[in-house]
Amino acid sequence: MEFKTIDEANQAVIDKMVAAAPFLVDVVPAKTKIPELKEHVLLHSGPPMTYQDMTDPMQGACVGAILFEGWVEDEASARKMLENGEIKLIPCHHVNTVGPMGGITSMNMPVLVVENRESGNEAYCQMNEGIGAVMRFGAYNEQVINRLHWMKDVLGPILGEAIRTMDDGMNVNVLIAKAIAMGDEFHQRNIAASYAFLRDVAPIISSLDHIDNVKRTEVLQFLADTDQFFLNVAMATGKAMMDAARQIEAGTVVTAMTRNGHEFGIRIAGMGDEWFTGPVNTPQGLYFTGYSADDANPDMGDSAITETIGVGGMAMIAAPAVTRFVGTGGFDDALQTSNDMTEITIGENPNFSIPTWNFKGAVLGIDARKVVETGITPVINTGIAHKVAGFGQIGAGTVHPPIECFEKAITAYAEKLGFDK
Numbered sequence: 001m002e003f004k005t006i007d008e009a010n011q012a013v014i015d016k017m018v019a020a021a022p023f024l025v026d027v028v029p030a031k032t033k034i035p036e037l038k039e040h041v042l043l044h045s046g047p048p049m050t051y052q053d054m055t056d057p058m059q060g061a062c063v064g065a066i067l068f069e070g071w072v073e074d075e076a077s078a079r080k081m082l083e084n085g086e087i088k089l090i091p092c093h094h095v096n097t098v099g100p101m102g103g104i105t106s107m108n109m110p111v112l113v114v115e116n117r118e119s120g121n122e123a124y125c126q127m128n129e130g131i132g133a134v135m136r137f138g139a140y141n142e143q144v145i146n147r148l149h150w151m152k153d154v155l156g157p158i159l160g161e162a163i164r165t166m167d168d169g170m171n172v173n174v175l176i177a178k179a180i181a182m183g184d185e186f187h188q189r190n191i192a193a194s195y196a197f198l199r200d201v202a203p204i205i206s207s208l209d210h211i212d213n214v215k216r217t218e219v220l221q222f223l224a225d226t227d228q229f230f231l232n233v234a235m236a237t238g239k240a241m242m243d244a245a246r247q248i249e250a251g252t253v254v255t256a257m258t259r260n261g262h263e264f265g266i267r268i269a270g271m272g273d274e275w276f277t278g279p280v281n282t283p284q285g286l287y288f289t290g291y292s293a294d295d296a297n298p299d300m301g302d303s304a305i306t307e308t309i310g311v312g313g314m315a316m317i318a319a320p321a322v323t324r325f326v327g328t329g330g331f332d333d334a335l336q337t338s339n340d341m342t343e344i345t346i347g348e349n350p351n352f353s354i355p356t357w358n359f360k361g362a363v364l365g366i367d368a369r370k371v372v373e374t375g376i377t378p379v380i381n382t383g384i385a386h387k388v389a390g391f392g393q394i395g396a397g398t399v400h401p402p403i404e405c406f407e408k409a410i411t412a413y414a415e416k417l418g419f420d421k
Helices: 006-019 056-069 075-083 142-165 172-180 191-206 213-225 229-248 312-318 331-344 368-374 403-416
Strands: 022-029 041-044 088-091 110-116 121-126 254-260 263-268 276-279 284-287 345-354 360-366 380-385 393-399
Touching: 006 229, 006 345, 006 360, 022 142, 022 172, 022 229, 041 056, 056 075, 056 142, 110 142, 110 229, 121 229, 142 191, 142 213, 172 191, 172 229, 172 345, 191 213, 191 229, 229 254, 263 403, 276 403, 312 331, 312 345, 312 360, 312 380, 331 345, 331 360, 331 368, 360 368, 368 403
Parallel strands: 041 088
Antiparallel strands: 022 110, 110 121, 254 263, 263 276, 284 393, 345 360, 380 393
16 A cells, blocks of 8 residues: 555554454454464563563463463473473464463463454453462462463353354443543553443353353352453454554554563554564552562563553543552643643544543554654553562553664664665
């Protein structure tokens, strides 16, 4: 597709984002949708990396996945496999997938399937494990492994059957539109969307008479207890939207932002699959009692795909209740943050209208040129992981990408267009 100007190309990209029609259509074992996921293969968040470059929580999550799959029976053997290069590591983003925090995904973990019916593409994300000691933060004790098996054997199959029972799947745009009006921003605050999701699936799950009543009750209780369950749906939705939009293959709109505890990486539409990276930052925010910035791990996770589509920290004004939680003050600070984000974006998304912002749509289309020109970088809401595997989340805050990612992307695109000649 040819465009006369970069602005014209960028408009085509954001038009594709607005036109996206994401539907949650299934929950299935990852290997059934991701052919690259075989024995001794793990997906991880962020740009490409080695096991040696992973921080302790991500390494711990790798150990947990290996133990879950039963490839070995103890931690020492799992670490030996990793250190010897016996485990192939692939970024989630390279296989139509996103993963929270460490993002570690293995073949038998259930994944949410979101279909973008406007473009016909799909994206995948593992399900939220709940709170406490969880694998995404690096925990791998017996409780964590048992929960992963329960998700594989009970939660995934029951939820998948319930979603397949729906006539047309679950319209995610409609659910997001409802929840953003109830105070969610879809990164740190997903409580309204998670409850709306539960409202839609609970009657169906309750009607599945062939399933043991104890298992049905366990699933409904887990969904009721997991306020952040919808985050993973939002992540798969963001991935499905942006993978379709970057088919335009022109312009300076950011199509992915991600981090792996070692590097922060972005992609822009005009440079396709190429990553532009810089050193990742450590979030600034509030810590749970007993923890401080000295305990924090550098930022990680593919969940910044939510900010890439204009929600999360970019839509802070939609969720004033979350601003204190992430350490950014109150309503005025949330308003200022979202107003600042209009300086580096191209338009608004009419699908996601924000009542607390005079019903303006969430910002749309981060323009790498504007980031470089203004020096304003996207704001990302994030959980803060302990730097030692097993401790889990120790706080919440905000983080910004290094501006050099955007500078590298713009320089590369200018060279591609021949501006260096």
